[in-house]
Amino acid sequence: MTGMNTPVAWVAGALDSRLAPKAREFQTRARQELRSGADDTRFSGLISLASRYVGAVPLAPSAAELTAAATAVPGWNPQRWTLRECSRVDLVLTRSQQDSEGGIHAIESAFAFADMGELCALYRSLALLPRPERFAARAAEGARTNIRAVFEAAICDTPFPVRYFDDVAWRQCVVKALFIEAPLWRVVGLDERLDAELARMALDLAEERHSAGRHVNPQLWLCLGPHGGERGFAALLRELEGDGPVDCRAAAALGLGRLDAKTRARAELATRAARESDGTIRSALLLAQSGAVTQQAFQSFDGPVPKVV
Amino acid sequence: MRFFDPHIHCTSRTTDDLEAMAAAGVRAVVEPAFWLGQPRTTLGSFIDYFSALVGWERFRASQFGIAHYCAIGLNSKEANNEGLAREVLEILPRFALKEGVVAIGEIGYDEITQAEERAYQWQLDFAQKNDMVVMVHSPHRDKKHGIRRSLAVAQECKLPLHKLVIDHNNEETVQDVLDAGAWAAFTIYPFTKMGSERMVEILKKYGPERLIVDSSADWGVSDPLAVPRTAALMLKQGIDPEWVRRVTWQNALDAYGQSGQIDVEQLEKSPQIDQSKLFNDNSVLRGQAPRVPGPQPSGVPN
Numbered sequence: 377m378t379g380m381n382t383p384v385a386w387v388a389g390a391l392d393s394r395l396a397p398k399a400r401e402f403q404t405r406a407r408q409e410l411r412s413g414a415d416d417t418r419f420s421g422l423i424s425l426a427s428r429y430v431g432a433v434p435l436a437p438s439a440a441e442l443t444a445a446a447t448a449v450p451g452w453n454p455q456r457w458t459l460r461e462c463s464r465v466d467l468v469l470t471r472s473q474q475d476s477e478g479g480i481h482a483i484e485s486a487f488a489f490a491d492m493g494e495l496c497a498l499y500r501s502l503a504l505l506p507r508p509e510r511f512a513a514r515a516a517e518g519a520r521t522n523i524r525a526v527f528e529a530a531i532c533d534t535p536f537p538v539r540y541f542d543d544v545a546w547r548q549c550v551v552k553a554l555f556i557e558a559p560l561w562r563v564v565g566l567d568e569r570l571d572a573e574l575a576r577m578a579l580d581l582a583e584e585r586h587s588a589g590r591h592v593n594p595q596l597w598l599c600l601g602p603h604g605g606e607r608g609f610a611a612l613l614r615e616l617e618g619d620g621p622v623d624c625r626a627a628a629a630l631g632l633g634r635l636d637a638k639t640r641a642r643a644e645l646a647t648r649a650a651r652e653s654d655g656t657i658r659s660a661l662l663l664a665q666s667g668a669v670t671q672q673a674f675q676s677f678d679g680p681v682p683k684v685v
Numbered sequence: 686m687r688f689f690d691p692h693i694h695c696t697s698r699t700t701d702d703l704e705a706m707a708a709a710g711v712r713a714v715v716e717p718a719f720w721l722g723q724p725r726t727t728l729g730s731f732i733d734y735f736s737a738l739v740g741w742e743r744f745r746a747s748q749f750g751i752a753h754y755c756a757i758g759l760n761s762k763e764a765n766n767e768g769l770a771r772e773v774l775e776i777l778p779r780f781a782l783k784e785g786v787v788a789i790g791e792i793g794y795d796e797i798t799q800a801e802e803r804a805y806q807w808q809l810d811f812a813q814k815n816d817m818v819v820m821v822h823s824p825h826r827d828k829k830h831g832i833r834r835s836l837a838v839a840q841e842c843k844l845p846l847h848k849l850v851i852d853h854n855n856e857e858t859v860q861d862v863l864d865a866g867a868w869a870a871f872t873i874y875p876f877t878k879m880g881s882e883r884m885v886e887i888l889k890k891y892g893p894e895r896l897i898v899d900s901s902a903d904w905g906v907s908d909p910l911a912v913p914r915t916a917a918l919m920l921k922q923g924i925d926p927e928w929v930r931r932v933t934w935q936n937a938l939d940a941y942g943q944s945g946q947i948d949v950e951q952l953e954k955s956p957q958i959d960q961s962k963l964f965n966d967n968s969v970l971r972g973q974a975p976r977v978p979g980p981q982p983s984g985v986p987n
Contacts, residue, residue, distance in 0.1 A: 417778070417779055420779055421782060424779075424782050424783045424784070425782060427783070428784075428945070488736075489732070489736070489776075489779045489780065490736075491739035491740055491783050491784060491785070492739070492740050492743060492744060493784060494783075495740070523740070523741070523744045
């Protein structure tokens with residue numbers, strides 16, 4: 377895997393084995409143009425033009441490639457990238473190497489003129505750039521979008537939020553993921569950056585939903601971790617024992633499994649599992665009993681939140 | 686039936702409209718850049734507007750199973766603010782070559798001034814160099830003369846006329862446009878421009894070759910269902926269904942498909958709307974049950 381230990385090399389390598397001849401020619405020519413000093417207009421023009429040469433097909437990285445990516449930049453997961461996004465990220469990284477300031481003006485200008493697909497690629501590139509912290513305000517802007525694809529590109533499968541967001545931006549992006557029903561379990565480093573304040577925000581939101589007669593997003597319980605306290609314990613039990621959809625109840629069971637060991641013990645999870653007739657909820661209770669409930673355990677709840685009809 | 690409305694200003698329409706359009710069978714639209722009913726004063730307003738056409742509006746339409754394409758251009762009215770017009774033309778290439786931009790438009794004449802002509806020529810030249818389709822807005826006042834001039838200047842700029850769509854035609858202008866080899870589009874407006882009944886008569890007289898029906902629905906009194914309604918009237922009056930299909934679907938697809946930006950195969954498929962997947966009840970849907978995949982109802986009473 378030597379030669380793939382920087383994002384630049386990884387992206388170039390991934391493209392090299394996948395681009396069709398015409399697309400490869402475009403990529404090579406575009407890199408050359410950037411190296412010979414193409415201006416900002418041309419730079420964002422090249423990012424647009426990628427749509428005419430490179431298909432928006434899944435990149436489908438191999439297991440070895442995914443490992444190499446996570447080695448190059450811990451937390452970077454390009455599993456859901458498209459080939460076109462990879463092509464565009466390659467152009468952004470190439471541009472960032474052309475001046476002493478890492479291409480920040482060119483890249484910010486590309487954001488200002490970007491369409492939906494370009495925004496996704498630009499956000500995916502941020503964690504891979506030199507001194508990524510310079511783009512913290514830009515990435516926080518990505519967390520404000522209501523276009524889910526753009527939100528996911530900015531916030532999921534990237535170490536950017538956990539590493540570079542301040543506490544306010546971090547908690548906002550986590551709660552926003554619940555609002556737009558984005559997969560919170562794919563927010564890298566979530567388990568390592570939970571706190572009492574985020575738990576309080578999540579519990580307030582759960583109460584709002586209950587008052588409005590709506591179901592609670594099953595992923596909301598991820599936000600509690602060991603910081604739920606007595607209030608979290610009561611809310612989880614109420615959800616588990618309620619008459620909501622199976623996913624909502626199973627997620628509450630998992631949430632109980634994330635509480636601190638002492639509180640968890642009071643939930644009598646094994647007894648509940650033995651009594652439970654629903655298979656999904658029983659499995660969740662058993663996993664919760666073991667206490668080994670990471671954010672990945674919430675993977676099956678990233679569909680739409682059931683609507684009350 | 687399914688319909689292609691190749692001229693509608695979705696930025697001015699509500700989600701009720703998008704929902705009704707989808708229910709009536711509208712499967713694809715072109716949203717050309719125009720003015721906002723009043724003139725913009727800064728370049729930034731144009732940048733944000735163009736950006737919405739390739740971003741938020743495309744996303745919004747997609748939530749209702751409507752494929753949204755757009756045309757980018759400096760409209761004739763605002764071409765008269767020459768300082769701002771120059772700035773707009775300078776940034777225009779940053780949007781015009783993006784994915785899903787099927788034409789330069791809507792451009793052309795309003796008062797038929799020198800400033801309008803310069804902006805029109807510049808954009809025709811850009812379109813010609815980049816092998817693009819052009820959507821021309823024909824003026825309300827002095828329409829016949831304006832259309833003849835639009836055709837002549839396009840020819841001077843060496844734009845192949847099969848890449849030119851002249852919009853807002855009427856009984857008096859259609860022959861000139863067809864004779865020149867361009868596409869003749871008709872806007873069905875409740876009070877001004879063209880009514881559905883008149884459109885039926887034009888179709889009977891000229892046949893379906895290179896005729897296109899659109900709504901141009903915008904912020905004024907207009908009808909986002911004009912295309913399906915007109916199709917229903919055509920069928921009721923005994924027009925060959927194949928003719929109706931051509932003027933409300935196929936011709937628009939052929940004209941704007943020349944851009945290479947329409948995935949025809951994808952468009953031919955039954956729409957798979959899944960608002961629950963991409964949607965967000967804090968943005969467009971606000972609490973209502975999402976629309977889930979399945980066959981869409983079609984047809985709308987006239």
